[in-house]
Amino acid sequence: KNEVEQSPQNLTAQEGEFITINCSYSVGISALHWLQQHPGGGIVSLFMLSSGKKKHGRLIATINIQEKHSSLHITASHPRDSAVYICAVLGSYNTDKLIFGTGTRLQVFP
Amino acid sequence: EPEVTQTPSHQVTQMGQEVILRCVPISNHLYFYWYRQILGQKVEFLVSFYNNEISEKSEIFDDQFSVERPDGSNFTLKIRSTKLEDSAMYFCASSEQGISRGSPLHFGNGTRLTVT
Numbered sequence: 001k002n003e004v005e006q007s008p009q010n011l012t013a014q015e016g017e018f019i020t021i022n023c024s025y026s027v028g029i030s031a032l033h034w035l036q037q038h039p040g041g042g043i044v045s046l047f048m049l050s051s052g053k054k055k056h057g058r059l060i061a062t063i064n065i066q067e068k069h070s071s072l073h074i075t076a077s078h079p080r081d082s083a084v085y086i087c088a089v090l091g092s093y094n095t096d097k098l099i100f101g102t103g104t105r106l107q108v109f110p
Numbered sequence: 111e112p113e114v115t116q117t118p119s120h121q122v123t124q125m126g127q128e129v130i131l132r133c134v135p136i137s138n139h140l141y142f143y144w145y146r147q148i149l150g151q152k153v154e155f156l157v158s159f160y161n162n163e164i165s166e167k168s169e170i171f172d173d174q175f176s177v178e179r180p181d182g183s184n185f186t187l188k189i190r191s192t193k194l195e196d197s198a199m200y201f202c203a204s205s206e207q208g209i210s211r212g213s214p215l216h217f218g219n220g221t222r223l224t225v226t
Contacts, residue, residue, distance in 0.1 A: 030210065031209070031212065033209075033215070035217075040219070041199055041219065041220050041222070042217065042218075042219040042220065043153070043201060043217040043220075044217065045214055045215050045216065045217070048209070048212065048214060048215075050212075086152075086153065088153070090209060090210065094210055095166060095210060096141065096143070096158040096165060096166050096208060096209055096210050097155045097158070097166055097168065098145075098153075098155050098209070098215075099155070100152045100153040100154065100155075101152065102151075102152045103152065
């Protein structure tokens, strides 16, 4: 069983739709990261959170530590949001080792 | 905005050859990382580096791998004798104070290594 599970694996949406990507993890963590991997392969860090909720533009990330679950929401989705979204967790004990999920491939059509 | 740069973007090598992948982290960052992503698979942590030494490494990072900061700017990953299964995208990343301290992670665009 993977330590970090994401759902769905693939997601298609029409422009303007509200998108939710889910991440569940089975280990104790100190922080959770959401990353965006562009079609060309490059990776950008979107959020790092250890509790509550963070918002940046049309992106919102939430985490529930008790339930070991995080969600990434995209409001008013746009074709340029098409990418792979990756959840990664950092363990509890003074570690720099990120454990990655397999990613959710999002395609937004005009 | 400062960025992490990696060279080359694509490297092709023959099995058994040594390769060096190069990275220039953001200049005021103190923590450096290498990750790899085999085609179609998830990203995997290889190694973290701070204060001129390895601070943490994964099971993947065996004796065939080494990292070095040969000068004040470059951070390199060397694979001594490449195998077919080393074919992957290798990402370098840096962080000002370390991700375990809540400092953001900045990735380079990756080097695609193809071993033939």
